[in-house]
Amino acid sequence: MKFKRYIVLLIILNIVLVILSIYSILLGTIPIKSGELFNYLLKGTTGNIIKDKIIGILRLPRTIGAITAGMAIALAGVLMQGYFRNPLADPYLMGVASGASLGTVLYIFTSTLFKFGIPHNIYGFIISAYIGSIITMYIVINIAKIVKQLSTLLICGLMIGAVVSGLTTIVIYLNSYFSGENHNLSSYLVWEMGSVSNLTWDMIILMAIIIFPVSVITYIFLSKKLDAYLLGEYYALSVGIDTKYLRKWLIILSCILTATVVAFTGPIAFIGVICPIIARLICGTSKHVYVIPIAMLLGAIFLVFADILTRPGVLIPLSSNPLPLLCPLSIVGAPIAIFIYLKTRKGTINE
Template sequence: MNLKKFSVLLSLSLILIGILSYFSILEGSVKLTNENLKDYIFDGSTGNAGIDLMIKNLRMTRIVGSILVGSAIAVSGLLMQGYFRNPLADPYFMGIASGASLGVVLYTFTSVLFDLGIPHSVYGRIIAAYAGSLIAMFVVINISKVVKQISTLLICGMMISAAISGFSDILVATGSYVDGENSELAGYLSWGMGSISSLTWVQLESMAFLIIPFIILTYLFLSKNLDANLLGENYAVSVGVDTKKFRRLLVLLSCILSSTVVAFAGPIAFVGIVCPIVARLLCGTSKHFFVLPMTALTGIIFVILADILSRPGVLFQATVPLPLLCPLSLLGGPIVIISFLKSKKMRI
């Protein structure tokens, strides 16, 4: 791929993101018009205070949330695939997301059930998610030293993820029973299926503070090392890569990106495995100078589209929105199946 083709691909992706963002503002249980949007952009108000608040604190937050969530989970998946040198590795299937979810649930559970007086804050949730994801990833990495087949490792990762999710559900149910329906844990069952609909500007600022710098730094300083790592450990060592430190860094960065998302939006499935695959197909190469930014943009497109499809009044008439997992699985499932069937032929 040359820079000219890459520039065209980036431009088309950004245009598509703009188009989807436009529909994201207009579509939902309450449909807005072009006039509403034009008045809000150029006059600062639609003339209806309720619609103004909806655009600012619901539709706009969902767009920004989709940008942060999509790019972070997609790049996290790319780093996982680089670590295992296999296109089927993914933060969700390898247990990172479930571990982060358990960390957040435990963080809330201790205060709800034991009244320990632990102060709840935005960064407390993030730190708890980091700790949970790192522990889960530590288990998976040790299993990978024994299990060499990626299919067996994926099954082990999925079983670990399922077990952790089951334990999280037990904690949620227990906390809700002990503390009543108003428990802070009561909303975690829907959160556990992924959602960006309730993100606030304060949460988005915290997410952006962590996600954007790490993605930029990864792109600037790790792209060449990622390329070398894909060619094998011996080649990476021959060009001066400290593979042990590098692989630890990949795990840490992947956990930071995915856990930051999980702390507020819950575990987001399929984005981490689908988007790097699509990005490689679009770029026609595995060079991370091209693949990493396309992976991030593909993740943004994927999440914005899934968020639009999950809203009442778009695909179905209802009062309750679909969990984000539903459209993500419908869109991503076929791609994952095809990738799994062709995994022996695929090179990353």
């Protein structure tokens, strides 16, 4: 890939992301004018206290959180596709995101069940999500050692995700029964389908502290190793790469990225499978030094756009209720995933 083309792609995608982010902040039940937004960014106020709070407490965190989460899930998809060496590996489709969800919900449930209490904090959410995602990933990896066909592995991953999602729903209902707080049930179910609307600055800062160093480390230390590994394990060994060590870090880093996002937003579907593939197609190469930044930008763009579509009245006119992220992500992502699978079967798309 020519470097000039890569720079042009970066510029175009950044422009698209900025435009979508501005529109995301302006759009809502109480509209914000572009002039008011620029006054807020430059002067710290729109001149209206209510609109200042809407921008600073609700929409800015929501938009920045969507950008951060989208980048993380897209990168997790790149790492998982690199590990399995196929374009349909994805934290959501392989059940890893569902495992992180189950870990988080179990953490909440234990605090309700045991009256002496386990204190809730954002660190507990993340650690429980890590444990759930790593356990699920371990199961998928062991199945992958037995199953060689991509289609069978994908079906197994989907089934594991379905089982884990079912267990999560059971735990949510039990939590509602034991706590006697039925209003929590609907909020948990909405969270399980993905949402960035409840993110706070504390959550976003913690997400960024974890996600961005992991992204930089991955880009600097794993890009070339992933290129070699995609050419085959024997080739990677021949150029001096410890493939067992590489695979271990691919698992750890992808689980960290996925679990960190899921702990606060719920599972994010299809971003991890479609963004790396589109990145490879528009880059015209599989070299990760180009693919990783482009995939992360695409992840941010897709998630901000999906979040815009969830706003009341956007997809469903006159509606006053927001949609979960799973709705637009599934509508857009599932057909693309089917297309990728069919092309993979024909051998026209590969790593």
